[in-house]
Amino acid sequence: MMFGKKLAVVTLLAVAGQTAAQTGNITLLDTLRSSKTVSQFAILIEGCQPLADALAGAGDMTVFAPSDSAMGKFIKSAVGTKDVSCNTMTNMNRTLLDILWYQVAGQAVLLKDVQPSQVVNTLLNNNSVDNFPNGVPLLVEAIPGKKKKNTTYEVSNGLSGAKITDAKGIQASNGVVHYTDQVLRPPATLEQTLKQVGGKGFQALASGQPQLLQQWSDMKEVTLLIPKKMKKMKAPPSNGTSAVNPYAMNYVVQGIYYTSNMTGILTQLTNYNGHTISVNGNETTGDITLNNNVTIVKPNIIYEGGVIHIISGPL
Ligand SMILES: *[C@@H]1O[C@H](CO)[C@@H](O)[C@H](O)[C@H]1NC(C)=O
Ligand SMILES: *[C@@H]1O[C@H](CO)[C@@H](O)[C@H](O)[C@H]1NC(C)=O
Ligand SMILES: *[C@@H]1O[C@H](CO)[C@@H](O)[C@H](O)[C@H]1NC(C)=O
Ligand SMILES: *[C@@H]1O[C@H](CO)[C@@H](O)[C@H](O)[C@H]1NC(C)=O
Numbered sequence: 221m222m223f224g225k226k227l228a229v230v231t232l233l234a235v236a237g238q239t240a241a242q243t244g245n246i247t248l249l250d251t252l253r254s255s256k257t258v259s260q261f262a263i264l265i266e267g268c269q270p271l272a273d274a275l276a277g278a279g280d281m282t283v284f285a286p287s288d289s290a291m292g293k294f295i296k297s298a299v300g301t302k303d304v305s306c307n308t309m310t311n312m313n314r315t316l317l318d319i320l321w322y323q324v325a326g327q328a329v330l331l332k333d334v335q336p337s338q339v340v341n342t343l344l345n346n347n348s349v350d351n352f353p354n355g356v357p358l359l360v361e362a363i364p365g366k367k368k369k370n371t372t373y374e375v376s377n378g379l380s381g382a383k384i385t386d387a388k389g390i391q392a393s394n395g396v397v398h399y400t401d402q403v404l405r406p407p408a409t410l411e412q413t414l415k416q417v418g419g420k421g422f423q424a425l426a427s428g429q430p431q432l433l434q435q436w437s438d439m440k441e442v443t444l445l446i447p448k449k450m451k452k453m454k455a456p457p458s459n460g461t462s463a464v465n466p467y468a469m470n471y472v473v474q475g476i477y478y479t480s481n482m483t484g485i486l487t488q489l490t491n492y493n494g495h496t497i498s499v500n501g502n503e504t505t506g507d508i509t510l511n512n513n514v515t516i517v518k519p520n521i522i523y524e525g526g527v528i529h530i531i532s533g534p535l
């Protein structure tokens with residue numbers, strides 16, 4: 221009898237302990253569900269089983285959750301109908317699920333350690349549509365304020381992005397939620413990206429060789445260094461086996477190098493023609509000088525094939 225009673229008590233305690241552990245674990249999914257600020261986003265996620273499962277599962281993720289007004293505007297402009305599902309195509313050649321995956325980084329992002337910028341990989345990692353090895357990346361940037369406490373943070377594809385509206389974030393058992401004021405857009409094609417940047421330098425590089433755009437668009441996992449402006453290139457020799465002037469390949473580097481890759485021990489890059497480009501990076505400011513006379517003036521523009529840095533002039 222005694223033994224039986226004791227056992228019963230022990231069992232009860234064990235059950236209670238387990239329940240406490242379970243309810244103590246408020247997951248990212250729970251956090252989004254109970255938020256009044258991002259209810260649209262939460263509803264869409266609940267309709268997308270793979271993503272809902274991921275946000276209820278194990279990990280240390282970072283969710284950039286767009287506000288209801290941002291989500292509403294996005295659905296209106298990028299989808300055009302209120303009747304949406306996971307598989308709805310947006311006008312970005314992506315399903316809504318793809319876009320939602322892009323709002324979630326697969327790692328914890330500690331904003332206080334972002335100085336001046338950090339690249340993180342998202343859970344948008346479908347190899348059949350994405351060319352990045354570990355998920356399509358996002359750029360998180362610290363925007364300095366008057367004082368250190370006035371630092372604000374932005375998250376983007378390097379061209380268009382969102383302000384993080386609660387830097388502190390909401391901690392869940394499997395990651396953190398930050399609220400944002402825009403839906404993050406996955407990187408676009410090279411052509412679309414150059415249009416947005418104002419690719420005058422690229423036009424000069426491609427003058428007389430319209431094939432260059434196609435050739436560069438076909439390359440994956442590359443870093444493009446595109447002069448802000450330069451003299452028009454001479455047309456390639458008409459006898460050549462390559463339709464493209466090989467000089468243009470001086471501006472292409474195999475591998476994806478963000479400025480954060482260039483401020484550490486890296487002292488040189490090798491371009492497609494096998495020439496070295498010397499790299500001088502300042503770890504504090506993130507400023508980069510190439511070949512001692514060219515600076516990166518607009519860094520870390522992520523596009524479908526890799527990253528573009530706009531540089532001050534020809535290399
Ligand atoms: C609760 O979260 C902790 C740490 O995040 C994890 O180790 C544990 O397995 C989780 N427990 C349950 C019941 O999910
Ligand atoms: C969508 O994809 C098609 C085929 O690849 C392409 O021609 C078109 O430009 C793309 N549109 C957008 C907006 O990306
Ligand atoms: C990956 O993208 C392709 C093309 O859009 C789609 O058919 C496939 O279902 C996607 N796979 C996953 C796991 O989402
Ligand atoms: C800087 O932060 C302080 C305290 O948080 C705040 O009172 C002040 O308005 C902020 N200044 C700016 C320019 O944001």
Ligand SMILES: *[C@@H]1O[C@H](CO)[C@@H](O)[C@H](O)[C@H]1NC(C)=O
Pocket residue numbers: 457459460461
């Ligand atoms: C093409 O012409 C250029 C200039 O006349 C010459 O230097 C080059 O060797 C030629 N290339 C081939 C593949 O014949």
Ligand SMILES: *[C@@H]1O[C@H](CO)[C@@H](O)[C@H](O)[C@H]1NC(C)=O
Pocket residue numbers: 339475476477478480481
């Ligand atoms: C650049 O840094 C990222 C981490 O931020 C890393 O994943 C990537 O492999 C680096 N790229 C190269 C070419 O080393």
Ligand SMILES: *[C@@H]1O[C@H](CO)[C@@H](O)[C@H](O)[C@H]1NC(C)=O
Pocket residue numbers: 502503504505
């Ligand atoms: C980096 O930039 C800071 C601020 O301009 C400057 O004080 C520092 O000397 C620079 N460091 C190097 C190694 O050039």
Ligand SMILES: *[C@@H]1O[C@H](CO)[C@@H](O)[C@H](O)[C@H]1NC(C)=O
Pocket residue numbers: 511513514532533534535
């Ligand atoms: C940098 O130096 C190279 C080689 O001397 C020169 O061709 C190039 O025009 C220079 N670029 C700038 C932006 O001054």
